[in-house]
Amino acid sequence: MAHEVIRHQLPLFDEDGRAGATDDEHGRDLYYLPDLPEEDPYAAGHRTCAGCGPAIQYRWVLKAAGQDTVVAGPTGCMYVANSTYLCTPYTVPWAHTPIASGGSFTSGMAAGYEAMIRKGRYPGPYPNILVMAGDGSASDIGIGSISGALYRNHDALFICYDNECYANTGIQVSPTTPYAGMTTFTPFGKAIPEGNKLPPKNLAKMMAEGHPHCYVATTTVGYPVDLMNKTRKGLNHVGAAFLHCYTPCQKGWVYQTSMTVELGRRVVESGLWPVWEYDPAEREYHYFHPPVQRPVTDYLALQGRFGHMLPEHVATMQTGANRNWEAIGMEVPRHLRDLEDPGRHQRLKDENYSMPLNRGVGA
Amino acid sequence: MSTVHVDPGAPFGEAGGPARLQAGIRTPEGISFLRGLAGTRVRQNGCAAAAYAALFANVDVITAYPIRPYTAIMMNLAQFIADGILDAEYIHADGEHSQFSAAFGAGSCGARAYTGSSGVGVTYGYEMYSIISGARIPIQMAIADRTLDPPGDFGSEHTDALCTRDMGWLLGWAATPQEVFDKSLLAYAIGEDPRVLLPQMVAQDGYFVSHIAGEVEMPSIEQVDGFLPPYQLPFPLDPRRPVSHGPQIHPAQGPPLQLERARAMEDAIPVIREKTDEFARVFGRAYPHFVESYLLDDAEIAIVISGGHAVTCRAAISRLRAQGVKIGMARLLWIRPFPSEDLRAALEGVQAVGVVETNLGLGGASYGGILSLDVTTALYQMTGERPLLTSFMAGLGGETVPMAEFDWMAGKLAAAVRNGRVEKAAHWVGFEE
Numbered sequence: 001m002a003h004e005v006i007r008h009q010l011p012l013f014d015e016d017g018r019a020g021a022t023d024d025e026h027g028r029d030l031y032y033l034p035d036l037p038e039e040d041p042y043a044a045g046h047r048t049c050a051g052c053g054p055a056i057q058y059r060w061v062l063k064a065a066g067q068d069t070v071v072a073g074p075t076g077c078m079y080v081a082n083s084t085y086l087c088t089p090y091t092v093p094w095a096h097t098p099i100a101s102g103g104s105f106t107s108g109m110a111a112g113y114e115a116m117i118r119k120g121r122y123p124g125p126y127p128n129i130l131v132m133a134g135d136g137s138a139s140d141i142g143i144g145s146i147s148g149a150l151y152r153n154h155d156a157l158f159i160c161y162d163n164e165c166y167a168n169t170g171i172q173v174s175p176t177t178p179y180a181g182m183t184t185f186t187p188f189g190k191a192i193p194e195g196n197k198l199p200p201k202n203l204a205k206m207m208a209e210g211h212p213h214c215y216v217a218t219t220t221v222g223y224p225v226d227l228m229n230k231t232r233k234g235l236n237h238v239g240a241a242f243l244h245c246y247t248p249c250q251k252g253w254v255y256q257t258s259m260t261v262e263l264g265r266r267v268v269e270s271g272l273w274p275v276w277e278y279d280p281a282e283r284e285y286h287y288f289h290p291p292v293q294r295p296v297t298d299y300l301a302l303q304g305r306f307g308h309m310l311p312e313h314v315a316t317m318q319t320g321a322n323r324n325w326e327a328i329g330m331e332v333p334r335h336l337r338d339l340e341d342p343g344r345h346q347r348l349k350d351e352n353y354s355m356p357l358n359r360g361v362g363a
Numbered sequence: 364m365s366t367v368h369v370d371p372g373a374p375f376g377e378a379g380g381p382a383r384l385q386a387g388i389r390t391p392e393g394i395s396f397l398r399g400l401a402g403t404r405v406r407q408n409g410c411a412a413a414a415y416a417a418l419f420a421n422v423d424v425i426t427a428y429p430i431r432p433y434t435a436i437m438m439n440l441a442q443f444i445a446d447g448i449l450d451a452e453y454i455h456a457d458g459e460h461s462q463f464s465a466a467f468g469a470g471s472c473g474a475r476a477y478t479g480s481s482g483v484g485v486t487y488g489y490e491m492y493s494i495i496s497g498a499r500i501p502i503q504m505a506i507a508d509r510t511l512d513p514p515g516d517f518g519s520e521h522t523d524a525l526c527t528r529d530m531g532w533l534l535g536w537a538a539t540p541q542e543v544f545d546k547s548l549l550a551y552a553i554g555e556d557p558r559v560l561l562p563q564m565v566a567q568d569g570y571f572v573s574h575i576a577g578e579v580e581m582p583s584i585e586q587v588d589g590f591l592p593p594y595q596l597p598f599p600l601d602p603r604r605p606v607s608h609g610p611q612i613h614p615a616q617g618p619p620l621q622l623e624r625a626r627a628m629e630d631a632i633p634v635i636r637e638k639t640d641e642f643a644r645v646f647g648r649a650y651p652h653f654v655e656s657y658l659l660d661d662a663e664i665a666i667v668i669s670g671g672h673a674v675t676c677r678a679a680i681s682r683l684r685a686q687g688v689k690i691g692m693a694r695l696l697w698i699r700p701f702p703s704e705d706l707r708a709a710l711e712g713v714q715a716v717g718v719v720e721t722n723l724g725l726g727g728a729s730y731g732g733i734l735s736l737d738v739t740t741a742l743y744q745m746t747g748e749r750p751l752l753t754s755f756m757a758g759l760g761g762e763t764v765p766m767a768e769f770d771w772m773a774g775k776l777a778a779a780v781r782n783g784r785v786e787k788a789a790h791w792v793g794f795e796e
Contacts (some may be wrong), residue, residue, distance in 0.1 A: 002388060002450060068602045070472070083610030093600035095471055096609030097464065098490055104461035108424060108468025108476065109600065111452035115423035116474050119387035119450055121593070127602050145464065148457030 002118045006125040007155070008068065010232040013225050027291035028265065036228070037063055039091075046089040048081040051257030053247030053264070054161040056221045058082075058132060061159065064228035065235060067092060069128040070113075072106045074142060075099035076134030077168035077249075078161065102133035103146030103158060110154035128235045129156040135176040136166045138244075139203045150211035150240045157234040157241045160203060163249035171252040175201040178272070179320065180313045181305050183252070188308040195308060199320065204244035208278040208285070213239065216278040220246035222264025223275070226288075230277065237280075246273050254304025263302060265290075270299040271321030271336075274328045287328035295339055296321050301354040311345035386593040387421045387475075392447040394584065401583035409572040412540040412579050413479070413505045413565065414439030416547030418449050419587045422477040423594075424469035426454040428462040430484040431517055432569040433507035437479065459488035463504070467491060470500040470562075471608060473599035475551070478502060481569060482509030485523040489530075495562050496531030497624060498609055500596070501554035503547065504532070506566040507573035508670075510760050511723075518761010519569035521670060521722040525698070525733045531624055533563040533631060534699040536669045540577040543567050545648060546696075552591050553638045559631045560597075566698075568671035568721075570761065582646055590645045628700045635697065653702030655694040656709045658684060662691030664776035665710055665750075667738050668719040669695040672757075672764045676719070679769035690773050698734075703741035710742065710750060715776040718754040719764065720789070731756050731789020753785040757792040768792050 013036070041062040048055040058078065062069065071094045073079050079096055082089055097105035110129050116122035138146055138160035146158050165183050166172040172185040173196055180194045188195035208216035215237040217230040227245060234241030248255070248263045255263065267273040268290050275288040296317045300306040309317075318339040322332045338344055348354055389397075397419065407415065413436045417425070425444075427437035443449035452469070456462035459480050466476040480488065485506060495502060510520040521536075528534055535550055537543040543565065550563035567573055598606050612620065636652045643649035657677055659665060668676050673694045683690050693709045695702065710716055720732025729735050735754035742749055755772050758764040771792060779785045 002390070070600050070602060072468070080611050083607060085610050085612040085616055088607040088610050090607055091605055093602060093605045094607045095468075095600055096611075097468070098460075098494060100460055100490075101464035101467075104456060104464035105468035105471075107454055107456075107461075108426065108465035108470070108474075109472050111424045111454055111465065112469035112472035112474030112476070115387075115450070115452045115469075116472070119421075119423065121385050121387050121423070122473070122601075144457045145461040148461055152454065 003120050003124070005114060005117045007238060008125060008128060009236050010064070010066070012229045012232055015225050015229065037066065039063065039067060041065070041067060041069060041090060041092040043089045043091055046082045047084070048078070049251050051250040051260045052081070053221050053249060053260045054078050054134075054163060056260065057161050057227065057245050057247045060221070060224050060227045061130070061132065061231045062092065064231040065128045065130060068125070069130065070109055071095075072097050072102065072109065072131040074102040074131070074133045074137040075168070076137055077163070078132065078134065080168050099137045100142040100145055102131045102137050102142045103149035106131040106156050106158065107149040107152060107154045110156040114155070126155065130159060130235065131156070132159045132161050134167070135160055135162040135164060135203070136174045139175040139201050146242070147207070147210065150207060150214050150242060153213060153239040155238055155240070157231065157243060159243045159245060161245055161247045162203075163247050163252060164200070165249065165252045167249045167252045176203060179317060180309050182308060183305075193308065193310055194313045204242065207242040207244070211240065211242070212283055213280050215241040215280055218244045218246075218273070218275050220264035220268060220273060220275065221248070222261050222268065226275070252305065255302050259302055263299070266294065266299040266302070270294045270296045271324045272296060272299060274324055276328065289328070289330055293325070293330070293333060293336065295336060297345075297348070297351060300348055301351045307349045307354060309348040311347065312342040314345040314348060315340055315342040386588065387423060388450070389421060389584070390447050390450050393418070393449055396448045397584050400581040403581050404578045405581055406576045407540055407579050408435070408574050408576045409537070409540045409543045409567040410435035410507060410574065411439055412544040413547055413567070414443070415579070415581070416544045417477045418443055419582065419584070420475065420548060420551055420591060421449075422451050423474035424452045424454065424466065424476045426456050426462045426465040426469070426476065426478045428456050428459050428480070428484065430481045430509075432509060432573045433479045433481040433505055435573065436505050436507070459484045460491060463488040463491035463495065466502045467495045467498070467500055470502040470596070471498065471600050473594065473596050473601065475594040476502040477505075479505035479507075481507050482523050483512050486511060486526055489527065492527050492530035492532060499560040499627070500562060501560050502562045503551055503554065504562065504564045505547070506564050507569045508566055509569045516760050517569070519571055519721075520759055520761060521566075522733070524564060524566040525722045527564065528699050528733070531561065531628070532699065533561050533697070535563065535565050535697050536695065537565060537567045537572065538671045538673050538694065539572065541579045541648075543572065544579050545642065545646065545650070548587060548591055549638060549642050552642075553631065553634055555594050556634050556638070557597060559627065559634050561627055561631060566670070571671040580648075586645055590642065632700055651696065653695070653697050653705040654709045655696060657692040657694070659691035659693060659709055659713065661689060662713050663689040663780060664715045664717070664773060665690065665713045666692045666717055666719060666769065666772065667695065667706070667734075668692060669698060669734065670721065672719060672721060675764055675766060676769055679766040682766065683770065683773055688773055688777070690776075701737050701741065703744065706738065706741050707745050711747065713750045715751040715753070715779040715785070716742065717772050717776050718752070719758070719772070720754050720756050721758040721764070723759065729754055729788035735789070751779045751785050753779065753787065754789045755792050756789060
């Protein structure tokens with residue numbers, strides 16, 4: 001007789017009763033001391049950049065997943081920076097996959113464990129199976145393989161760590177690069193002053209709308225407990241789950257290394273990265289309403305990749321952010337609506353808190 | 364022998380280490396179905412034979428994507444699963460690249476994985492071949508060959524599989540449904556052997572073999588289980604003993620790893636011999652290790668061939684023999700590793716050799732096909748007198764190679780012997796006088 005496949009149910013972390021958490025005047029958590037597992041399956045000693053957003057995400061995700069986990073990592077910056085032959089930072093089994101194979105290789109791992117446990121070839125329980133693919137892998141070359149995996153509903157968690165560019169190859173545009181985000185394939189110049197003319201793909205919505213039986217969520221490295229809980233919910237969900245996580249790239253975006261987590265909050269507070277959860281049982285989206293709503297310049301000015309933006313570009317960005325506020329059911333305050341007018345803006349580099357522009361970006 | 368770097372922790376099955384992976388449980392329906400088959404001779408085509416071999420091998424994960432003509436293999440397997448005869452996960456992938464990646468992922472976890480393709484499907488997934496063999500994950504891929512585009516053509520041609528020949532997979536070629544069945548089991552046994560650990564392609568000619576029925580003798584479960592032990596990857600992605608697969612290397616680390624991959628192919632040669640002999644003992648069908656020699660003992664001229672056209676070739680040769688032509692045939696049962704030594708031994712004393720190229724090698728050294736380049740290199744290393752060598756472009760696009768064409772080839776080879784030289788490196792059969 002076939003064996004039963006026993007699956008983990010990981011408890012969620014308490015988001016309200018954290019010891020030592022305090023709020024600032026806006027209700028943002030200032031100090032973050034939840035009771036977390038001590039184990040770090042993503043161990044220290046890797047070679048990511050100072051202030052690396054994806055490295056922070058990797059650590060929280062694997063802390064939440066724990067030791068009974070199998071991980072796949074398609075080609076990307078987190079492949080090259082983390083793995084050196086005979087020396088990798090993983091205390092869980094990990095495999096590199098080709099950049100287009102994040103979804104498909106992980107499907108194979110999930111199918112392999114399903115079959116092996118059922119046929120008595122592996123004692124179980126069913127391990128946590130997850131893949132962390134960059135945005136180039138998840139939203140571009142490998143989107144078909146992830147969509148196939150979600151459609152077939154393998155019991156695994158498919159994560160996109162999104163640093164909004166192909167960072168590994170020297171900062172090239174990807175489908176999640178924001179409008180006006182400068183990359184080495186979308187430089188700005190006299191003829192193309194905004195650099196990147198295209199707005200990004202809405203990857204997470206594509207995944208949720210296109211695979212309505214899947215658990216889908218977005219988050220950022222600015223909300224570690226949210227990130228860890230969504231990781232666990234995705235793993236607990238029996239079937240496929242997709243998590244889209246915003247992870248700043250210091251090298252590609254040109255900002256001060258200490259600002260990674262702050263950017264992870266400002267991007268939400270400026271309306272550029274809606275944080276939500278899609279519940280496949282109810283077929284409903286649950287949107288996070290941040291306690292602060294900022295003008296987009298509070299976010300853009302911290303990053304050199306936006307330093308070339310002209311007033312009309314900043315206004316375009318604010319217009320997009322305002323539509324996002326409406327889409328998630330929040331009112332757009334008068335002062336933000338007014339900022340849709342280019343006349344209200346100056347060149348971004350003239351903002352007194354703007355990061356200096358770095359044209360030497362890239363490998 | 365090459366060394367596979369294995370984590371120094373306690374091996375599976377030894378004190379302190381996790382238990383070895385067991386043989387997969389078969390379903391009651393599967394057991395009674397296979398018991399009913401044992402010892403019978405079933406009329407089935409090459410696709411069915413491949414599917415029955417995968418069923419007997421009790422594969423854990425099957426990854427499929429439709430393309431003619433190999434599709435029928437996957438259709439058969441899907442029906443086995445639907446009927447409860449086979450317990451396996453069936454992944455219908457979003458393309459061949461994903462299809463091979465998924466089989467790779469399953470194989471990396473320790474599951475026995477089975478995949479396959481034809482024609483442009485084989486080339487669509489090309490990135491995966493080097494990666495899977497370099498990772499030493501011994502999955503199996505069935506190929507029922509098909510002409511590459513353009514233009515669209517369902518017909519058989521060997522170019523698709525031969526394009527992948529240097530990617531580190533064992534590549535065997537079957538000429539009958541029985542051989543497809545046998546080679547599929549044999550290839551798993553060789554590839555999964557811890558001395559080899561290489562993925563395998565079991566190729567058959569599209570339609571000529573894949574869709575024409577022949578008699579296939581069905582073994583018992585006990586015979587198969589005795590010959591093919593449970594798949595036991597020494598370094599699976601298993602949380603009980605974590606390993607990292609495929610980390611980035613520095614250029615200086617490249618040469619030793621490449622040397623190891625090259626040696627893995629050479630190391631497979633004695634294992635192929637051993638397993639082929641063991642197969643004969645268990646199943647009672649004895650195949651030559653690498654090269655089928657047909658009437659070569661006293662031959663002056665010889666045809667080198669692979670795949671299903673060998674059946675016609677044999678018939679043509681017996682007719683030519685009756686006319687007094689001293690001709691023989693060497694059929695390659697494996698293309699990778701290439702049987703250089705066995706081919707030299709088989710062709711010793713032959714004065715002119717013609718390689719049948721059912722494939723396209725555009726702009727290559729012979730301006731003809733692919734196979735003759737390997738044959739030429741192998742024969743150049745002969746210690747005694749080297750035969751003259753030419754090649755024949757025949758059976759392209761799915762055309763048959765009729766007896767008359769073999770007669771024509773024999774004429775060209777006889778002329779080469781008379782003149783002491785070949786006319787050219789590659790003849791286009793049917794386009795020349």
